[in-house]
Amino acid sequence: xATTREIEAESGQSLAESIDDYxxxxxxxxxxxxxxxxxxxxxxxxDEFLTGRGMPRHLSGIxxxxxxxxxxxxxxQGRAPATVSVYYRSLQPFFKWAIEEGFITESPMRNVARxxxxxxxxxxxxxxxxxxxxxxxxxxxxxxFEGYRDTALVRLFADTGCxxxxxxxxxxxxxxxxxxxGGMVTVLGKGGRYxxxxxxxxxxxxxxxxxxxxxxxPKAPGTDRLWLSFKGxxxxxxxxxxxxxxxxxxxxxxxxxxxxRHALADRWQKAGGGESDLMRIMGWRxxxxxxxYAASAADERAQEAHRRLALGNRL
Numbered sequence: 001x002a003t004t005r006e007i008e009a010e011s012g013q014s015l016a017e018s019i020d021d022y023x024x025x026x027x028x029x030x031x032x033x034x035x036x037x038x039x040x041x042x043x044x045x046x047d048e049f050l051t052g053r054g055m056p057r058h059l060s061g062i063x064x065x066x067x068x069x070x071x072x073x074x075x076x077q078g079r080a081p082a083t084v085s086v087y088y089r090s091l092q093p094f095f096k097w098a099i100e101e102g103f104i105t106e107s108p109m110r111n112v113a114r115x116x117x118x119x120x121x122x123x124x125x126x127x128x129x130x131x132x133x134x135x136x137x138x139x140x141x142x143x144x145f146e147g148y149r150d151t152a153l154v155r156l157f158a159d160t161g162c163x164x165x166x167x168x169x170x171x172x173x174x175x176x177x178x179x180x181x182g183g184m185v186t187v188l189g190k191g192g193r194y195x196x197x198x199x200x201x202x203x204x205x206x207x208x209x210x211x212x213x214x215x216x217x218p219k220a221p222g223t224d225r226l227w228l229s230f231k232g233x234x235x236x237x238x239x240x241x242x243x244x245x246x247x248x249x250x251x252x253x254x255x256x257x258x259x260x261r262h263a264l265a266d267r268w269q270k271a272g273g274g275e276s277d278l279m280r281i282m283g284w285r286x287x288x289x290x291x292x293y294a295a296s297a298a299d300e301r302a303q304e305a306h307r308r309l310a311l312g313n314r315l
Contacts, residue, residue, distance in 0.1 A: 012060040013103040015047045022097055030192050034165060042090035046070055059095075059103045067091065067112050081117045088115050125263040129252055130158060136249035145213050149227065149234075150242055152210035155203040157243075157257050161264035161282050162187050162197060164257040168236040170226040172211065177204055189283040197281055265290075270304070 139147030247255020
């Protein structure tokens with residue numbers, strides 16, 4: 001005779017049946033497309049794991065031990081600790097939503113320990129590498145549209161620290177120039193929060209040159225996006241590919257926009273910029289993000305501070 005738990009596991013709303021409804025709820029609450037994609041992917045992977053192991057797939061039958069078994073399996077597959085942590089954090093709001101919908105009465109995530117993510121400082125680009133990257137973007141001639149575009153892209157990323165998605169979504173109207181100073185770009189950040197980020201005169205010059213080329217581009221009339229390719233609007237993935245090509249040419253393997261975000265945070269702190277100002281520029285609401293980015297080059301900054309203070313020489 002089947003146990004009560006086995007009967008519950010075979011009845012009610014299934015995990016697979018819930019994913020689309022949950023994603024719709026995320027959309028309705030204003031969560032970004034990227035967040036919806038990540039959460040949906042984690043749930044699909046979890047459902048595939050449950051199916052392959054013959055474990056309950058109905059929400060009422062999923063238990064703590066099933067989730068822990070999946071997290072162990074992810075680690076055994078060689079998934080990075082940060083990836084395992086993302087999947088863990090993707091399940092938490094899902095089961096909270098399932099309670100609110102009345103599919104379950106208690107979350108199986110209760111008492112599931114958060115995966116430990118070892119601190120791995122991200123490599124920080126130095127100024128020599130940044131200059132090499134800009135040199136790799138230099139237009140070959142006046143008709144080199146991609147050269148003008150990629151120069152403006154790299155300068156904007158390096159000057160503002162904006163995220164890839166924020167930059168990809170920009171429209172020409174989001175860019176405001178300030179005479180003899182530079183300008184300001186307004187981006188939509190995480191949590192649906194807008195912020196205005198200033199940029200300097202060199203970035204303004206690169207953007208003005210690109211905008212003149214954009215105005216004459218055959219795909220310009222068909223889109224309101226700032227960044228164009230020969231196929232139309234340049235997506236976030238397109239930006240990634242463009243910077244990767246430029247990085248390869250500059251001798252920077254696996255180049256991606258986030259390295260420029262880290263570089264700005266590092267250069268800002270080395271120049272003595274205030275932490276609260278950096279948080280506003282980067283769109284951070286928690287000091288934990290500041291500490292995480294600072295850790296990437298903390299040793300180098302500490303060594304520079306030691307040499308500058310030279311306390312041992314004062315004895």
